[in-house]
Amino acid sequence: MATKPKLHYPNGRGRMESVRWVLAAAGVEFDEEFLETKEQLQKLQDGNHLLFQQVPMVEINGMKLVQTRSILHYIADKHHLFGKDLKERTLIDMYVEGTLDLLELLIMHPFLKPDDQQKEVANMAQKAIIRYFPVFEKVLRGHGQRFLVGNQLSLADIIQLQTILALEEKIPNILSAFPHLQEYTVKISNIPTIKKFLEPGSKKKPPPDDIYVRTVYNIFMP
Amino acid sequence: MAGKPKLHYFDARGRMEAIRWLLAAAGAEFEEKLIESSEDLDKLRYDGSLVFQQVPMVEIDGMKLVQTRAILNYIATKYDLYGKDMKERALIDMYTEGVADLGEMIMLLPLCPPDQKNTKLTLIQERATNRYLPAFENVLKSHRQDYLVGNKLSKADIHLVELLYYVEELDPSLLANFPLLKGLKTRVSNLPAVKKFLQPGSQRKLPGGEKSLERARKIFKF
Numbered sequence: 001m002a003t004k005p006k007l008h009y010p011n012g013r014g015r016m017e018s019v020r021w022v023l024a025a026a027g028v029e030f031d032e033e034f035l036e037t038k039e040q041l042q043k044l045q046d047g048n049h050l051l052f053q054q055v056p057m058v059e060i061n062g063m064k065l066v067q068t069r070s071i072l073h074y075i076a077d078k079h080h081l082f083g084k085d086l087k088e089r090t091l092i093d094m095y096v097e098g099t100l101d102l103l104e105l106l107i108m109h110p111f112l113k114p115d116d117q118q119k120e121v122a123n124m125a126q127k128a129i130i131r132y133f134p135v136f137e138k139v140l141r142g143h144g145q146r147f148l149v150g151n152q153l154s155l156a157d158i159i160q161l162q163t164i165l166a167l168e169e170k171i172p173n174i175l176s177a178f179p180h181l182q183e184y185t186v187k188i189s190n191i192p193t194i195k196k197f198l199e200p201g202s203k204k205k206p207p208p209d210d211i212y213v214r215t216v217y218n219i220f221m222p
Numbered sequence: 223m224a225g226k227p228k229l230h231y232f233d234a235r236g237r238m239e240a241i242r243w244l245l246a247a248a249g250a251e252f253e254e255k256l257i258e259s260s261e262d263l264d265k266l267r268y269d270g271s272l273v274f275q276q277v278p279m280v281e282i283d284g285m286k287l288v289q290t291r292a293i294l295n296y297i298a299t300k301y302d303l304y305g306k307d308m309k310e311r312a313l314i315d316m317y318t319e320g321v322a323d324l325g326e327m328i329m330l331l332p333l334c335p336p337d338q339k340n341t342k343l344t345l346i347q348e349r350a351t352n353r354y355l356p357a358f359e360n361v362l363k364s365h366r367q368d369y370l371v372g373n374k375l376s377k378a379d380i381h382l383v384e385l386l387y388y389v390e391e392l393d394p395s396l397l398a399n400f401p402l403l404k405g406l407k408t409r410v411s412n413l414p415a416v417k418k419f420l421q422p423g424s425q426r427k428l429p430g431g432e433k434s435l436e437r438a439r440k441i442f443k444f
Contacts, residue, residue: 070315090296097289
């Protein structure tokens, strides 16, 4: 019997949240070991559990995988979330990479100087509305299907939904000019595994707060 | 018969160089359409050729691919440089991402404000010596095979060897204590396709100087 994947990361979103989303969407139960102190990180590093001395790290199928993208790709591969052939896989890759560029702004946001944070919300909104959302709105409008690629759920949809919901927390009306994305958001949210993840009591983490930021500084600052 | 892949970028290494290396190592001939002005970039954007309004963009097999990783993954799969199964792909991804993290630091060094350059350079040297180079040396030590994954050349080896050339350009002493990495560098460099690419007159780009940076600033407006 396979053991559950085990996630090593602080108790917050950061770079691990995408992994939580994909595992949840795939219906895979997982355990979490939360990093709270510098000593815990040191222990992982000294024990050679972290290839590049960094987290996220996921123990899965006998491997200690690090680097967010390699973790996401492995899970997607394993759970049929990467399309049916090379061309679909490549489209999914392309869409995921674009969305991750946008998500990166959200990940970094809590660590900006307070004076810069407001300006950055405007920057995120602009990037989303001008560069990213039009692409996906056009894709959905173009094929009229429920999912971005190949008429089935893929990594692209999961990361897209994660990013849209996180942006909506900061900018509630961000999808106002994108009717297809609005409908898409509702439909993907209602997929049973994802719906469960969106309910209270799941492993989905709340928006980053001061405690999370302080924990991260304590663990990772030299 | 499909035409050769066509690379759209400006005349510099930047984010396109890894793609040039991979195509070259795969023995795939390619063409380049150089972006020389901001008008050239605008034209690509207005034509709808750039999914996220950004380059690199590679026209290949009827697609206009963007996002460096998506492009590299497609090429690697096409030319059988991506391992034989999911687990090998995960390892290749993991190693590639580590290479990309150090590579990104080196690539962005010229953009550093002059008063921060020394600090940044010291950090790069420290990370190379204590984090990245040992990780890859240990992988090779652990199995004593000629290549990082599955006893076969993969994109991980090509990306790593490209990085080792940049590390050497920055500071030759950094490679001193990594005999297996030096061996990999020699071995991969001697593969006929790579050897050809390393010769003067190939499509390999030279390190950009001040002029190259100025040109990039004008084209990309930063």
